[in-house]
Amino acid sequence: MFYKTIEKDKLKLSFTSYMRRRPELEEKRLEIHTALSKIVGKEDVVTEESQLLSYHYSQLPGGIPLRRTTVAKGMYVIVMADFAVYPETTEEVQEIVKLANQYIIPIVPFAGGSGLGITAPSGGIILDLKKLDRIIDIDEISHTVTVEAGIYVFDLENELNKRGFELEHYPASYFCSCIGGFIGDRSAGRLSTKYGKIEKMVLGMKVVLPNGKLIDTPKVPAHAVGPDLNNLFIGMGGTLGVTTEVTLKIYPKPEKRTFKSFLLPDLDSGFEAMRKIMQEDLNPCMARLYDPIETNSQLFKYHLVTPPSREKLESMPGCC
Numbered sequence: 001m002f003y004k005t006i007e008k009d010k011l012k013l014s015f016t017s018y019m020r021r022r023p024e025l026e027e028k029r030l031e032i033h034t035a036l037s038k039i040v041g042k043e044d045v046v047t048e049e050s051q052l053l054s055y056h057y058s059q060l061p062g063g064i065p066l067r068r069t070t071v072a073k074g075m076y077v078i079v080m081a082d083f084a085v086y087p088e089t090t091e092e093v094q095e096i097v098k099l100a101n102q103y104i105i106p107i108v109p110f111a112g113g114s115g116l117g118i119t120a121p122s123g124g125i126i127l128d129l130k131k132l133d134r135i136i137d138i139d140e141i142s143h144t145v146t147v148e149a150g151i152y153v154f155d156l157e158n159e160l161n162k163r164g165f166e167l168e169h170y171p172a173s174y175f176c177s178c179i180g181g182f183i184g185d186r187s188a189g190r191l192s193t194k195y196g197k198i199e200k201m202v203l204g205m206k207v208v209l210p211n212g213k214l215i216d217t218p219k220v221p222a223h224a225v226g227p228d229l230n231n232l233f234i235g236m237g238g239t240l241g242v243t244t245e246v247t248l249k250i251y252p253k254p255e256k257r258t259f260k261s262f263l264l265p266d267l268d269s270g271f272e273a274m275r276k277i278m279q280e281d282l283n284p285c286m287a288r289l290y291d292p293i294e295t296n297s298q299l300f301k302y303h304l305v306t307p308p309s310r311e312k313l314e315s316m317p318g319c320c
């Protein structure tokens with residue numbers, strides 16, 4: 001068996017790729033390696049185990065290991081993917097999917113890695129899509145943008161801002177997540193109260209299906225007949241195909257945006273206020289309710305409240 005081990009403070013962490021731990025699969029592993037190198041180029045296939053290990057950590061503070069098995073007290077084993085590959089085009093993704101079918105090995109699409117569900121317990125190929133990061137078209141007349149799925153949303157937003165537009169999708173992880181990941185996880189942003197979650201923004205998608213064929217949904221704001229195939233793929237977590245290209249709705253940058261806070265005596269009156277705001281269609285871009293602890297830590301501790309509201313906050317313990 002082939003294991004690499006890290007030891008720290010009486011903790012032993014061993015890691016190995018799925019095929020490497022089984023010598024009888026070594027020939028098959030080398031064959032797949034050669035075939036992948038032909039598709040994406042040698043330098044875009046990773047088999048070094050310490051590099052593969054990085055795909056098993058989340059971007060949460062502290063980098064929580066995603067999947068490990070305890071084999072004895074203080075001893076853990078992580079079984080990893082066998083390859084990480086970086087395709088640059090939809091066609092390369094199609095070729096990789098066909099190859100995985102030929103050898104019957106799993107594929108795990110990987111974007112920013114900030115979701116918590118990505119792991120390869122049965123080995124196979126981590127399809128890191130971050131080289132598919134081009135902006136294909138910004139249509140300032142129709143207010144749409146077409147991008148490849150591996151683009152970081154932070155980079156896309158910067159480019160849109162230069163042209164006077166915004167995406168209006170700002171999950172707390174938007175600085176470290178990609179469009180394909182947001183679609184994979186059906187994400188919600190800070191302004192989703194007004195602009196909707198990611199499913200409301202997607203107009204069209206290119207998805208490589210599990211047999212390697214490509215589906216290209218129409219880039220239209222609404223369908224009159226038939227099922228909306230986009231919604232089949234949004235939230236699929238990489239289980240039904242690999243998204244390679246997406247057309248999204250964009251908005252002209254607002255001239256002004258104002259945020260206000262209101263103090264309410266307790267959590268119940270906060271819920272009541274939120275219910276009325278929503279049911280009366282006041283349509284704020286954001287509505288958030290903080291409980292007493294968070295109200296104090298967010299507003300008071302970080303000096304977001306200035307006099308005279310500061311005195312008011314101090315005189316209302318338990319307020320939200």
Ligand SMILES: Cc1cc2nc3c(=O)[nH]c(=O)nc-3n(C[C@H](O)[C@H](O)[C@H](O)COP(=O)(O)OP(=O)(O)OC[C@H]3O[C@@H](n4cnc5c(N)ncnc54)[C@H](O)[C@@H]3O)c2cc1C
Pocket residue numbers: 059060108109110111112113114115116117118129149150170171172173176177178179180181182183184185186187188189190236237238239241242243244
């Ligand atoms: C600090 C922090 C704050 C967060 N805040 C929010 C928040 O406000 N709102 C929210 O909704 N989530 C939030 N999340 C969760 C996470 O960021 C989201 O789920 C995000 O959508 C994941 O994007 P990613 O690019 O990191 O995707 P990944 O984590 O890499 O992938 C997510 C899933 O999609 C699949 N996938 C990725 N790309 C593709 C593709 N091209 N085709 C097919 N499948 C694909 C993956 O296999 C995986 O199952 C937060 C996470 C962190 C760490």
